Amino acid sequence: MSNLDIHRIKTPDHEVIVGRYCLAELAEILAGSTYAEVKLFILCDENTLEHCLPLLAGKVERMRNAEVIEVPPGEESKSVEICTRLWSALGELGADRSSVLINLGGGVVTDLGGFIAGTFKRGIRFFNIPTSLLAQVDASVGGKTGIDLGSLKNEVGLFNNPDGVYIDPSFLNTLPRNELLSGFAEMIKHALICSPGYWRAIKEVDFFELESLDALILRSIEIKNEIVASDPYEQGRRKILNFGHSIGHAVEGLSLEGDGKSLLHGEAVAMGMVCEAFISHKFGLLSEAELNEIADFILGIYKRVKLDRLSHHRVIELMRHDKKNRNGKFNLSLLSGIGDSVVDQEVKADLVIESLNFYDRRV
Ligand SMILES: NC(=O)c1ccc[n+]([C@@H]2O[C@H](COP(=O)([O-])OP(=O)(O)OC[C@H]3O[C@@H](n4cnc5c(N)ncnc54)[C@H](O)[C@@H]3O)[C@@H](O)[C@H]2O)c1
Ligand SMILES: [Zn+2]
Structure with missing residues (x-):
């Protein structure tokens, strides 16, 4: 894959777009009629807020006015307590059933955000923008979402597919x-x-x-x-x-x-x-x-x-x-x-x- 190439991988109901320029395409889609009037919410953790949100906002104009919701980094955020906070936060920030969640982060954010999107008001649309290597090659693709119950991994969750997955390897520059x-x-x-x-x-x-x-x-x-x-x-x-x-x-x-x-x-x-x-x-x-x-x-x-x-x-x-x-x-x-x-x-x-x-x- 040369840096300029954009690769599309089709799934039955959405596309996974891979490449160092793929976010330009997301910018276009979010500016188009399907998403023009909807409220956008970005879910990130402390690290992706610092390292990834500026890059995203630089490439996708609509991200600059989106509501940002932050969770602590790490597996501990895949918990019922954090879900309760997120459902409440979305409600307080005026999210409705037409709203769209953008999951910007590693597998924790894509697993958690996919679950939140699948359950808030019985389901809202979402996009995955994976920023860790693990989330890019695995967690953000395939529709599995969920949270942990104590030390039981992924005990509660659902299959839930995003409207699209955008995989830009440039995010990896800041990954430890x-x-x-x-x-x-x-x-x-x-x-x-x-x-x-x-x-x-x-x-x-x-x-x-x-x-x-x-x-x-x-x-x-x-x-x-x-x-x-x-x-x-x-x-x-x-x-x-x-x-x-x-x-x-x-x-x-x-x-x-x-x-x-x-x-x-x-x-x-x-x-x-x-x-x-x-x-x-x-x-x-x-x-x-x-x-x-x-x-x-x-x-x-x-x-x-x-x-x-x-x-x-x-x-x-x-x-x-x-x-x-x-x-x-x-x-x-x-x-x-x-x-x-x-x-x-x-x-x-x-x-x-x-x-x-x-x-x-x-x-
Ligand atoms: N749904 C699935 O099919 C599937 C598959 C594999 C793994 N998973 C889940 O994925 C989770 C693990 O994902 P992970 O390894 O991405 O963990 P993670 O989401 O905790 O990310 C790892 C760390 O890297 C930070 N980070 C992410 N992107 C960064 C960037 N670009 N620059 C700087 N820091 C960055 C995060 O803040 C975090 O501290 C587990 O909960 C696992 O169960 C799910
Ligand atoms: Zn795994």
Whole structure:
């Protein structure tokens, strides 16, 4: 993808527009008759207010007079309490059913904002403008929105599609490095579950050289979108996107319970992918050489997550709440080789513990 190119990815009801000049198109759409008379609201967090709103307002004129609603940064904002504040704020600021919400931020803002838009006055329209790598390649695309309930991730939510998603990689210039790495974990996942060629490209890229990421960002969005299009409500194939997440979400939830700094989503997913690759190997789906290739690459990039034995059991407890479980059994998506995957694999708790021990030995 050269910098000038604009790429359109079509979904059944909206477009995902990718490119460093895509916001000019949003400016035109918002100036057109469909949105001319409506009130616009921008949802952002403290960081995207500071780093992203000026860039957006510079490119999209109507953003300059929109009402801005800010939430604290971080996963803690995906909560019922924040939702109550947001529903009230929208009401007090005069939002009605024709109003439009613009979600400007990372996955927290797009998940939360999509949920708020889907529930306020039974639903208002919204756009996603993802500003973190994770939200650009994953969270803003695919229609899943929601919030957490305590340490249970994404426990409450709905499928809700925006009117459009505008993905401008220029936003990434101000994104901290650890957040870049967090998003990179989802790109690794996309490669591992369905594209050996993309896996080779992922292994070679210098991901801190931001412009060289453009082509990979586009590839990841295409992969995510193609999988979602084939199974929008996660009845079957879409579950492959959960690779690394059954254990990853539990570890992320566990880190939210402690007093220390919680793990970033992608950091937890990176650990989850190593563990679930181990389980794939134990199932005879992935060779030992492939397991080592994956573990070496991921562990060479991400910081070590330390869990004691007690926490291993808490991981199991948290996994019992996983929405994918069936009849009380863990139901994982696993790799059947690098670049291929299978869904609905029943995994016992003992093997999850074994995989956590494997991770401990490797780091
Ligand atoms: N809906 C889905 O399909 C889906 C998929 C994957 C992840 N998610 C969700 O996404 C969330 C994680 O998303 P995230 O990693 O983007 O977290 P995030 O929204 O918390 O963003 C990460 C941090 O980067 C900051 N930030 C964002 N853009 C910035 C920019 N351009 N410059 C400077 N700072 C910036 C944010 O303020 C925040 O502090 C999780 O809640 C996860 O469950 C959802
Ligand atoms: Zn994820």
